[in-house]
Amino acid sequence: PTSVIAVANQKGGVGKTTTSINLAASLASQGKSVLLVDLDPQANATSGLGVEKREGGSVYEALVGDALLSDQIVRTVYENLSIIPGEVNLCGAEIDLPRMEDCLHRLQGALHSVRMANVYDIIMIDCPPSLGSLTLNAFVASDSLVVPIQCEYYALEGISMVQRLIDQVRNSGDNPDLHIMGIVMTMYDGRTRLSQQVLDEVREHFSKIIFETTIPRATRLAEAPSHGQPSLVYDPDGLGTAAYDVLAAELIQRLAVA
Amino acid sequence: PTSVIAVANQKGGVGKTTTSINLAASLASQGKSVLLVDLDPQANATSGLGVEKREGGSVYEALVGDALLSDQIVRTVYENLSIIPGEVNLCGAEIDLPRMEDCLHRLQGALHSVRMANVYDIIMIDCPPSLGSLTLNAFVASDSLVVPIQCEYYALEGISMVQRLIDQVRNSGDNPDLHIMGIVMTMYDGRTRLSQQVLDEVREHFSKIIFETTIPRATRLAEAPSHGQPSLVYDPDGLGTAAYDVLAAELIQRLAVA
Numbered sequence A, B: 001p002t003s004v005i006a007v008a009n010q011k012g013g014v015g016k017t018t019t020s021i022n023l024a025a026s027l028a029s030q031g032k033s034v035l036l037v038d039l040d041p042q043a044n045a046t047s048g049l050g051v052e053k054r055e056g057g058s059v060y061e062a063l064v065g066d067a068l069l070s071d072q073i074v075r076t077v078y079e080n081l082s083i084i085p086g087e088v089n090l091c092g093a094e095i096d097l098p099r100m101e102d103c104l105h106r107l108q109g110a111l112h113s114v115r116m117a118n119v120y121d122i123i124m125i126d127c128p129p130s131l132g133s134l135t136l137n138a139f140v141a142s143d144s145l146v147v148p149i150q151c152e153y154y155a156l157e158g159i160s161m162v163q164r165l166i167d168q169v170r171n172s173g174d175n176p177d178l179h180i181m182g183i184v185m186t187m188y189d190g191r192t193r194l195s196q197q198v199l200d201e202v203r204e205h206f207s208k209i210i211f212e213t214t215i216p217r218a219t220r221l222a223e224a225p226s227h228g229q230p231s232l233v234y235d236p237d238g239l240g241t242a243a244y245d246v247l248a249a250e251l252i253q254r255l256a257v258a
């Protein structure tokens, strides 16, 4: 069966897109068939994989109208990895969706046929940094969440908001089984005390769900998107690539026992 | 007269809150009377200044109802610096506001009496990372914008979206005079080629509006919020403090000739 996983955290700049791209690419290189959905109007996951943004090419039409999501799927040059690109129009959805009937179930409905076709092992959704209707739609449409947390103070504060939103979606009955598949610590910089303090704190409070793998701060991870390549292509022997490879194996392990 | 400035960029984690707090603190230390409005449901500016978050203490009630904004103003322990705290309920505004009449002018209306009272030289609004109704309200309510841009690739891509939103607000007549007061480059790391490339690119394309001052990547800037202090208190002799001090002087200069 297809697993739908949202990569989400309303805190900005914590590594959601970097994790979506590189985790998806590593999962694909390990033989999983992956569809990446770029739900962010910034469409960073789209440009980070070197895919062209096309007006009308995103989930937007399927969210606010009746367009078929399967028509929007684009194969990337990377084996086993396809994407539904993002586009600027998605920011219209933040204003349009709240005015629609059943506005929280639009993505779940649009993804239904893609999911039932069982073509993909994993559908991964890169979420924008907000708690608006796009992110809420992703929470309702997903089986579980991967929550990236930067090793910095403000990111620590943001965890309670993610949990609050999960509880809201579970308790309202919109998606009663939603849970956090794992917390992944990102941009860990061994030279700073702050990184270690935040890591220790998250390990202590979320010991059951935090991934073993920590993603180090690595400049080449930040350079890769300007070449439109995932890290395993841009910097195959780098620290970032190795970390995302191990994270992918850990995620596959957790899916197997789920 | 009072100047209203929104610190905004829909890209997450580019230093909006760090700039809001430290620019406001430096402006206050240079004798300007400043009111900081925390418009982000994450309320990072509030905790970064060591101010307590109180349910009902934010602009939320004034946005969706008729509460008086002046009742929400809290003096900080720092001279010349007051704040309207953020709170989690603000994320309700992203869903509630689009359903209201005149939803883009709610903050402008609520701020009107505070502005007319002429108590503050500057009202600075820390915006959330999104293009939803909270940020749109800030664009309509402000005279100008300060746009922080991180010296990284994705941040570079985000500039066109900010410009698009400004054009939308100007052309619709909601705020015809809105303009960018300045672009401030943040987290500049002299050790990486990427930082220099992004800085050069922004200097080339936006030479008229970029601030001279560049904010360096400095770990003590990221540590300060966990102590609830602005950088000029936590690390008075540090690089981050010096940069924000110079930026404050540059901003005052630009306000004088505006």
Ligand SMILES: Nc1ncnc2c1ncn2[C@@H]1O[C@H](COP(=O)(O)OP(=O)(O)OP(=O)(O)O)[C@@H](O)[C@H]1O
Pocket: A011, A012, A013, A014, A015, A016, A017, A018, A019, A040, A044, A127, A128, A129, A186, A187, A188, A215, A216, A217, A218, A219, A221, A222, A223, A225, A240, B010, B011, B012, B013, B129, B152, B153, B154, B155
């Ligand atoms: N491990 C890392 N090491 C170094 N740089 C990183 C790392 N992870 C992400 N970055 C860089 O940090 C910035 C923020 O990361 P990214 O854009 O992936 O975060 P995000 O959570 O998707 O942001 P947004 O909230 O805007 O969607 C980017 O410039 C990215 O290249």
Ligand SMILES: Nc1ncnc2c1ncn2[C@@H]1O[C@H](COP(=O)(O)OP(=O)(O)OP(=O)(O)O)[C@@H](O)[C@H]1O
Pocket: A010, A011, A012, A013, A129, A152, A153, A154, A155, B011, B012, B013, B014, B015, B016, B017, B018, B019, B040, B044, B127, B128, B129, B186, B187, B188, B215, B216, B217, B218, B219, B221, B222, B223, B225, B240
């Ligand atoms: N110049 C700097 N040097 C080092 N760290 C910094 C600097 N500026 C900001 N940071 C850190 O980077 C992270 C992102 O900054 P900040 O939270 O201010 O960005 P933001 O744009 O307000 O994020 P959001 O989009 O979530 O509102 C924070 O952990 C902050 O402490």
Ligand SMILES: [Mg+2]
Pocket: A016, A017, A018, A040, A044, A127, A128
């Ligand atoms: Mg992103």
Ligand SMILES: [Mg+2]
Pocket: B016, B017, B018, B040, B044, B127, B128
């Ligand atoms: Mg912020």
